[in-house]
Amino acid sequence: MKKFMVLAVMSFILLFGVVGCGSASPLLIWVGAESVDFYSDKMEEYLTDYTDINGEEFPYAVRVVGVDSSTSAATFLDDTDAGADIFTVPHDNLGKLIAGSSAIAPIQSAALLNQINVDNPQSFLDVIKGTVTGVEYTFGVPYVAQSLILYYNKQFVTAEQAQTWEGIWAAAKTANKYALTITATDGFNNSFLLLASRASDHYTSLKLYEGGIQEECYAQGDDTISVLKWGQRFFTDPHGAKAPSDSGWEVELSDAISLSTIGGAWHYEAAKSALDTNLGIAILPTFTITGPDAYGTIAAGTVFQSGTFADTKMFVMKKNSEKAEYLEDILVFLSDKDVQEESFEQAANLPAYKNASTEFSAFEAGTPEAALAKAQVEMFAWGISQPFGFNSRFNTFFYSKGTPDLILEMLENKDGTFSTNQAIIHQLIIIESLWKTGLRPE
Amino acid sequence: MDKKQDTNEKRNILSRFFSVFSRLGKNIVNGFKNFIQRFKDGSIGTKLSHVFLGAGNLYHKQIAKGLIFLILEVGFFVLMILSPQINDTPLGFKSIGNFFTLGTEAGDIFNPTDNSMLMLLFGVISFGIIGIFLAIYKANLSSARKADLDVKNGKNPTTFKEDIAALFDSRFHIAMLTPAIIGIITFTLLPTIFMILIAFTNYDAQHPAGQVLFDWVGIENFRAIFNGSGEISVRFGPVLAWTLIWAFFATATNYIGGILLALLINRKGIKLKKIWRTIFILTIALPQFISLLAMRNILSEYGPINSMMMNLNLTSEPIKFLATANSAWTARFTIIMINIWIGVPYTMLMTTGILMNVPKDLYEAAQIDGATKRQAFFNITVPYILFVTAPYLITSFVGNITSFNVIFLLTGGDPVVPGYVAGETDLLVTWLYKLTIDQSEYNVGSVIAIMTFIITATATLFSYRRSKSYKEEDAFQ
Numbered sequence: 001m002k003k004f005m006v007l008a009v010m011s012f013i014l015l016f017g018v019v020g021c022g023s024a025s026p027l028l029i030w031v032g033a034e035s036v037d038f039y040s041d042k043m044e045e046y047l048t049d050y051t052d053i054n055g056e057e058f059p060y061a062v063r064v065v066g067v068d069s070s071t072s073a074a075t076f077l078d079d080t081d082a083g084a085d086i087f088t089v090p091h092d093n094l095g096k097l098i099a100g101s102s103a104i105a106p107i108q109s110a111a112l113l114n115q116i117n118v119d120n121p122q123s124f125l126d127v128i129k130g131t132v133t134g135v136e137y138t139f140g141v142p143y144v145a146q147s148l149i150l151y152y153n154k155q156f157v158t159a160e161q162a163q164t165w166e167g168i169w170a171a172a173k174t175a176n177k178y179a180l181t182i183t184a185t186d187g188f189n190n191s192f193l194l195l196a197s198r199a200s201d202h203y204t205s206l207k208l209y210e211g212g213i214q215e216e217c218y219a220q221g222d223d224t225i226s227v228l229k230w231g232q233r234f235f236t237d238p239h240g241a242k243a244p245s246d247s248g249w250e251v252e253l254s255d256a257i258s259l260s261t262i263g264g265a266w267h268y269e270a271a272k273s274a275l276d277t278n279l280g281i282a283i284l285p286t287f288t289i290t291g292p293d294a295y296g297t298i299a300a301g302t303v304f305q306s307g308t309f310a311d312t313k314m315f316v317m318k319k320n321s322e323k324a325e326y327l328e329d330i331l332v333f334l335s336d337k338d339v340q341e342e343s344f345e346q347a348a349n350l351p352a353y354k355n356a357s358t359e360f361s362a363f364e365a366g367t368p369e370a371a372l373a374k375a376q377v378e379m380f381a382w383g384i385s386q387p388f389g390f391n392s393r394f395n396t397f398f399y400s401k402g403t404p405d406l407i408l409e410m411l412e413n414k415d416g417t418f419s420t421n422q423a424i425i426h427q428l429i430i431i432e433s434l435w436k437t438g439l440r441p442e
Numbered sequence: 443m444d445k446k447q448d449t450n451e452k453r454n455i456l457s458r459f460f461s462v463f464s465r466l467g468k469n470i471v472n473g474f475k476n477f478i479q480r481f482k483d484g485s486i487g488t489k490l491s492h493v494f495l496g497a498g499n500l501y502h503k504q505i506a507k508g509l510i511f512l513i514l515e516v517g518f519f520v521l522m523i524l525s526p527q528i529n530d531t532p533l534g535f536k537s538i539g540n541f542f543t544l545g546t547e548a549g550d551i552f553n554p555t556d557n558s559m560l561m562l563l564f565g566v567i568s569f570g571i572i573g574i575f576l577a578i579y580k581a582n583l584s585s586a587r588k589a590d591l592d593v594k595n596g597k598n599p600t601t602f603k604e605d606i607a608a609l610f611d612s613r614f615h616i617a618m619l620t621p622a623i624i625g626i627i628t629f630t631l632l633p634t635i636f637m638i639l640i641a642f643t644n645y646d647a648q649h650p651a652g653q654v655l656f657d658w659v660g661i662e663n664f665r666a667i668f669n670g671s672g673e674i675s676v677r678f679g680p681v682l683a684w685t686l687i688w689a690f691f692a693t694a695t696n697y698i699g700g701i702l703l704a705l706l707i708n709r710k711g712i713k714l715k716k717i718w719r720t721i722f723i724l725t726i727a728l729p730q731f732i733s734l735l736a737m738r739n740i741l742s743e744y745g746p747i748n749s750m751m752m753n754l755n756l757t758s759e760p761i762k763f764l765a766t767a768n769s770a771w772t773a774r775f776t777i778i779m780i781n782i783w784i785g786v787p788y789t790m791l792m793t794t795g796i797l798m799n800v801p802k803d804l805y806e807a808a809q810i811d812g813a814t815k816r817q818a819f820f821n822i823t824v825p826y827i828l829f830v831t832a833p834y835l836i837t838s839f840v841g842n843i844t845s846f847n848v849i850f851l852l853t854g855g856d857p858v859v860p861g862y863v864a865g866e867t868d869l870l871v872t873w874l875y876k877l878t879i880d881q882s883e884y885n886v887g888s889v890i891a892i893m894t895f896i897i898t899a900t901a902t903l904f905s906y907r908r909s910k911s912y913k914e915e916d917a918f919q
Binding site: 074077080081096099100101102103105106132133135137185243245246247248251252255257319320392393396400401402403405406408409414430434439440442 | 529548549550551553554555647648650652653654655671672738739741742743744745760762763764765766768858859860861862863880881882
């Protein structure tokens, strides 16, 4: 009897083992953690439509999993076999994903390529392509856009004052506060001065990997120097701008230590929680070059508009996925402009669709979320897409070799080291070298 | 006298060093001689077992044992010859070749690239499997030889049942140690070898595994510590110096503070001893990372301490204690102070236990000899505590060299050093984390891990061998 029991249990385990091994793995989709519910519902809708159209069920189960989209590329590359068939990444991660022979598949479906080309602004179309072994392919499907905007405290700053840094600065002086706390010193969230351009004609001499070329970096233009000198005054003034303290920018905003911050949509909930009904949202302010800031061809009185990286999040596909034949059709559906509008309404995702601000009725709702979306769309006119996706090195050289700290060091000018034009230019030469080579100049 | 002792000790170390190699050489020569002799003296079965594992056992009708050896041999050669693929990378003999080339197929957009990282890993595993097979081969020869000797001595070769029974009796140590040794080889030794080997490659952010091939570069990564203007050459010295300073002060302050606190609480006349002890033990009960994060918030620029000091007009503006401190030493000093608060209760608790166990007769004898309380303290209590806690002191020092939590949670390695990854309060281990996890510079990270290991191993061996706990092991028994 005992032997019979043991045999029965063993057979049971074996049977389930065999059945378990035989079942196909589900089609896995990684989306931003905030959008899991939305895209899960959408995929259920897609599966129903698939059955109706094809008269048979979709051959795979589908799982939608939430990930931190800023680290999804790294997570995928850690173990590509366990990675999702479709996953979301910021476009500047493209370089690391297509390094060498690429870990993601190029888009080949004419229908999907056509939809991408028709629906997206040129700035996005430029950054979703990459070259692998000498051939250029399109890899990404834009579906969410993002840019930096201003969150400010309406109790101390009027909407009019929020249009210029000088206005916020004056309000801060009156209230004995700081004008601005940046959310981080990482090169992205504190890039508003580096990316500033002349308000009258959008002019900037700054070059960041122009045309996807490693050597095409330039930061020694008269305008860049003038802007940094203005920034130096802003960051060294007791009522000007500051890096976040150990307490964090949220505390500084809620305790009214600072009157504003610069952030993306991902900072919205924290900003709302900090300021509640006093939360004001606007595009990033302008600022005016004064006599001490003027350098070379940039005269006092020149107005600059703060800049931003205006990016897209995109879906990409795993290379050599066994479900490859189904992925592009799913992406046609998920990146459709109607789905993007629903995504905005239900998950507050800013659409990548180029005519969203004029065509989507949800933009006119008058809610803070709509104001957030409109401000971001407006900032797109003053933004550039991060030009780092062409090569994985660009991202590393720009963000990870210490250049954001070198820029902040210049702005904070703690020991007066950067009080001369020569010192600023010398620091900019180091920064340029790090951008180009990852190394300081010899 | 001391100089003479030192010279003798150095001579001893040198002679031991050479004797190890001399013994190793002798063992190899003897092993080879035994191998030849065993082949000559062995039965046909034993001779065959040099090629067909288990033949010696089968010859002596030890069927189960012989078959196990044979199956293991067949399994080994099947694995090695067929070289099955895992994630498109072969294991087995092919992986030995791949171990040296680290891949040759660069791939393209539609075809995969050889995964150099898996090739390195599988090469190490295959060498491990070969090593284990050689051990099995040796066990097979010994087993065949033993069966020969049993027959020669007029005994029956042991049966499978007897061998199993022996594993739970006279050879119980083997039964118990085998899983542990397998576990150590699999989960400690092989990953360590893999990690060390990465230090000799160019596996970094520019060579992501499975997308770009990486290659062996010799000692290039070690040279980078001493040459060039890169991160590792500029920041290695300052980070190492701060790591050692931190380890010294973190250990010394906790150790001395804990002992003093224990002595204070155990003093006669102190009331409510149990309550005092409980209060300090409560800090241990709280997870360390919560204590650290709480301290970070308390000391932050707009936290309670700064608010209180500003309200009392002690300062006009917030003091930056940690990551944003104006001076590196402010942050470092603050970290060491916070570490005292976190670490002292551990030493206090341990010392309290030791104090309660100091043999009372030592004090009685000292009292009879006319020793004062002070003399008894410095000649009995202190040496006793030092003797018992010396190993703790050493492990604590080594533990502090690789202390990750305190630095990572309090400052994240900041204040920043503009232009470099390693900040002012980064230890070797937190720098290693940033280089590998954030920067994917696995080769440089591996070099730092090896250097950290050399430092900790040297510190441990040197200090432990010089401690009384090691030299006078039986003194207090």
